Amino acid sequence: MTVHPKLPSAPRKFQNLIGGSWGDSQGGEIVRLSPAHGVPVSVVPRGTAADVDKAVAAARRRFEGGGWAEIPAASRAAILRKAADLILQQKDELALIETLESGKPLWQSVNEVTGAADLWYYASGQAQAMHGETFNNLGHDSLGLVLREPIGVVGLITPWNFPFYILAERLPFILAAGCTVVMKPSEHTSSTTLMMGRILEQAGLPEGVVNIVTGYGDPVGQAIVNHMDIDMVSFTGSTRVGRSTVIASAANIKKVSLELGGKNPVVVTADADLDKAADGIVYGVLHNAGQCCVSGSRLIVHESVEKPLTERILELMGKVRVGDPLVPENRVGAIVNETQMTRILGLIDQGKSQGGKLVTGGARMEPRAGYFVEPTLFTGVTRDMTIAREEVFGPVLGISTFRSTADAIRMANDTEYGLAATIWSSDLRKSMDLMRGIRAGRMWINTTITGGPEMPIGGYKQSGLGRETGPSGIDEYTEVKSVIVDLGARQPWVI
Ligand code: NAD
Numbered sequence: 001m002t003v004h005p006k007l008p009s010a011p012r013k014f015q016n017l018i019g020g021s022w023g024d025s026q027g028g029e030i031v032r033l034s035p036a037h038g039v040p041v042s043v044v045p046r047g048t049a050a051d052v053d054k055a056v057a058a059a060r061r062r063f064e065g066g067g068w069a070e071i072p073a074a075s076r077a078a079i080l081r082k083a084a085d086l087i088l089q090q091k092d093e094l095a096l097i098e099t100l101e102s103g104k105p106l107w108q109s110v111n112e113v114t115g116a117a118d119l120w121y122y123a124s125g126q127a128q129a130m131h132g133e134t135f136n137n138l139g140h141d142s143l144g145l146v147l148r149e150p151i152g153v154v155g156l157i158t159p160w161n162f163p164f165y166i167l168a169e170r171l172p173f174i175l176a177a178g179c180t181v182v183m184k185p186s187e188h189t190s191s192t193t194l195m196m197g198r199i200l201e202q203a204g205l206p207e208g209v210v211n212i213v214t215g216y217g218d219p220v221g222q223a224i225v226n227h228m229d230i231d232m233v234s235f236t237g238s239t240r241v242g243r244s245t246v247i248a249s250a251a252n253i254k255k256v257s258l259e260l261g262g263k264n265p266v267v268v269t270a271d272a273d274l275d276k277a278a279d280g281i282v283y284g285v286l287h288n289a290g291q292c293c294v295s296g297s298r299l300i301v302h303e304s305v306e307k308p309l310t311e312r313i314l315e316l317m318g319k320v321r322v323g324d325p326l327v328p329e330n331r332v333g334a335i336v337n338e339t340q341m342t343r344i345l346g347l348i349d350q351g352k353s354q355g356g357k358l359v360t361g362g363a364r365m366e367p368r369a370g371y372f373v374e375p376t377l378f379t380g381v382t383r384d385m386t387i388a389r390e391e392v393f394g395p396v397l398g399i400s401t402f403r404s405t406a407d408a409i410r411m412a413n414d415t416e417y418g419l420a421a422t423i424w425s426s427d428l429r430k431s432m433d434l435m436r437g438i439r440a441g442r443m444w445i446n447t448t449i450t451g452g453p454e455m456p457i458g459g460y461k462q463s464g465l466g467r468e469t470g471p472s473g474i475d476e477y478t479e480v481k482s483v484i485v486d487l488g489a490r491q492p493w494v495i
Contacts, residue, residue, distance in 0.1 A: 005096065005326065011040040012097065014190065016047060016214055017197040019058030020207025025051050027215060030187055035103040036325050036334035036370040042101060044190040047215030052182065052223035055211035059153045059180040060229055062208030069150045069178035077124040080172050082203035083196075084120035087113060090199065094192050098164055101189040103334030103370065104288055105325045109164075116168035119469065122453030123172030126474040130177065141488030147481040150178035151255060152231030154477060155224035157245075158193070159237040160186035160336050161291045161393075166259075167193055169457065170234050173473040175209065182211045182230065184221055186237075188336055190214040217241065228252045232477065235259070236293075239391075239417075239462050246465075257466030257476055259293065259458060261391040262419030265412035266296040266448070267402075267434055269425040270304045276446065277424035278312035281397070284422060284448040286320055286332050286375055290395040291340070293463075294420035294442060294449055297392060298381075300411050303401040310359070310379060310399060317360055317375040322395075323367075334370045335394065341371040344394030351378050351387040356398065383414055391417070405430055409437035418460025422448040441467075 011031060015022040025045035032042045045051075062068055068076070087094065095109035102109075135144030154174050158166050163185055174181055185193035197212045213220050221241070225233050225248040232255040235245045239260040249256045266284060268277050284296030301309055325333035335341040341364065348362045361376030373395055381388050381398035388398055402408040412421060412434070421440040425431040431445050441459045444450065451457065456470035466476050 007034070007037055007039055007326075008041055008100070011043050012191065013043045014045075014194045014214075016045045016051065017194070017210065017212045018051065018055045019061070019211065025213075025215070027051070030190075030215070032101050032188060032190075034100045034370070035336050036372075038369040042097065042191045044194065044214040047184070047213040047220045049219045049223035051213045051215075052220060052227065055182040055213050056153060056227055056229050058208040058211050059182050062206065063150075063153055063180040067206045068180060068209050073127045073130065073176075076176060076178065077127040079200075079203050079205055080120055080124035080127060080175060083172070083199050083205075084117045084124065086199045086202055087117040087120060090195070091117075094164060094195055097191045097195070098189070099325050099333070101191055102160060102163065103325055103336055105330055105333045107328060108288070108333075112162060112165040116165050119165075119168040119453045120172045123176045123473065126173060126471070127176035129471075130474050130478070138484070141486060143485045143487065145483040145485065147483065148475070148478040149481055151477050151479050152179060153229065154179045154181050155227065155230045155233040156181055156183035157221050157224060157233065157235045157237065158183070158185050160188040161288060161293070163189040164192040164196070166236055167196060169468050169473070170236070171196070171210070173468070174234070174477045175205075177474050177477040179477050180209050182213065182224060184213055184215065184224055187214065187216050222248070225249065226251060230254055232256070234476075242464070257468070258464040259468065260419070260462065260464045261417060262293050262295070262459065262463050263298060263389065263391050263415045263417045264294055264296050264420040264422070264440070265298045265300055265415075265438065266422040266424070267408045267412055267438075268299065268301040268305065268309060269405075269423075269427055269430050269434075270302040271426045271430075272305070272424040273426060273446075274305060274309050274312055278309060278316055280422070280424065280448045281313055282316040282320065282375075285397040286317075286395050287449055289332050289335055289373065291336060291393050292449065295393070296420075296422050296448055297397060298388065299397055299399045300402055300408055301399060302408075303403060306399065306401050310377075313377060313397070314360055317377060320375055322365060322372055322375065324370075332375070332395065334372055336371075338371055340393065341373060344373055344392055344396065347387055347390065347392050347394070348376055348396060351381075351385060351396075351398070354385045354387075356381050356385055356387060361395070383411070389415065405433050409434060412438045416462045419463035420444075
């Protein structure tokens with residue numbers, strides 16, 4: 001078997017970007033090992049709270065001092081388009097480092113980088129489409145103006161599962177709105193965010209608009225969420241840290257947008273095309289080794305088709321190739337780190353001890369140099385089991401059965417989350433009833449985990465606050481100013 005391309009002989013070293021200057025941090029360095037191969041692949045600064053202070057000051061100077069929010073939207077759009085062009089030109093380099101740091105298959109990283117460029121192109125259009133409103137109906141002597149203005153300095157904190165793609169779902173919209181940014185990627189996957197900083201520099205972005213401080217959640221992430229001079233935090237990650245972000249935001253009442261975890265139901269009705277559904281279900285739970293916020297991890301199937309559907313899923317899970325993400329035939333790569341792998345295996349053990357029937361998988365795989373987990377399937381999952389309630393963030397699917405559509409809706413909604421849901425059905429009435437009844441921000445009917453820059457994303461319940469991408473992607477990063485202009489004589493108040 002050929003391995004393309006080769007592992008790097010030495011890790012690639014990166015620096016932070018603050019106020020237009022690239023530099024190291026007093027905090028030292030973080031060395032990232034490839035989770036699939038166990039070799040060092042990158043070195044990034046281990047940032048400090050002092051770095052965040054400097055980055056916020058630079059972002060504030062640029063926001064107040066001009067050169068970004070005030071320039072014509074057409075000029076901002078041109079820079080965003082140029083950045084998208086450069087992403088495509090540097091696609092292979094970006095994809096390789098993304099794979100080496102995250103463990104995901106290289107072909108998948110290439111798709112994600114290409115998808116990210118689409119988001120940058122779309123957001124460039126949004127820069128020019130952004131507009132306010134007028135109210136010319138307030139009477140002859142009055143005119144009402146509603147302005148959309150950039151919210152200010154945004155703190156952007158991102159996770160490790162789709163580092164470059166999630167960045168593209170947020171950053172170009174933030175920039176299109178005219179905001180300046182201090183961002184912190186995950187400590188596990190910082191390189192492509194730093195490369196994006198370089199790309200923006202090449203695209204002509206004025207210095208200080210984008211500032212990047214890499215490092216751990218404590219202290220870098222915490223310094224961002226606590227900062228008194230940041231106007232808004234956009235956080236994507238776990239519900240646990242999202243909750244602490246909301247609490248921290250109270251200090252200066254900063255706006256918070258959150259994209260958090262999910263425990264996403266997949267409902268299959270008795271009349272569904274089971275072949276199509278089985279392939280979609282296997283993709284939905286194994287894509288990115290199950291480390292997707294929208295992963296379809298709870299299968300709720302009509303009892304009459306549980307057996308044939310389970311058989312099809314088992315067959316496909318047995319066929320899926322898991323292993324070295326640099327080998328093109330592999331569909332599933334490594335788990336991001338040992339902690340996550342241990343957590344997944346622990347949840348599988350709980351599934352077994354709490355009465356779930358393990359039908360396939362459940363163990364760590366070779367090669368032991370990396371963190372690979374077998375595609376895992378449980379049947380007989382009930383609502384009280386931990387694998388039915390907690391986000392596993394691994395390649396683990398649990399199956400439960402339902403009798404009526406009302407049951408299916410109740411089971412699908414029996415979670416504190418509301419991020420995504422998938423329905424497989426050939427019955428229009430049933431699928432619409434399910435779609436209307438399930439409380440989730442993103443849904444798919446007869447497909448799963450697809451999308452595009454046009455569609456808004458975000459969660460109900462404890463899965464988040466606000467919406468990214470689509471037309472709302474830019475609105476999220478604006479303030480609304482309401483202005484009344486009086487054109488007539490003043491009716492004296494003092495008499
Ligand atoms: P995480 O919450 O541990 O980390 C996310 C980011 O927050 C990282 O950059 C991390 O360094 C930082 N961070 C950690 N502690 C912090 C703190 N106290 N203050 C501020 N920042 C802090 O999540 P993760 O393990 O990187 O990602 C997995 C989680 O993200 C899953 O729960 C997943 O569902 C969720 N996720 C959600 C979406 C979505 O769009 N809804 C997308 C991807 C991931």
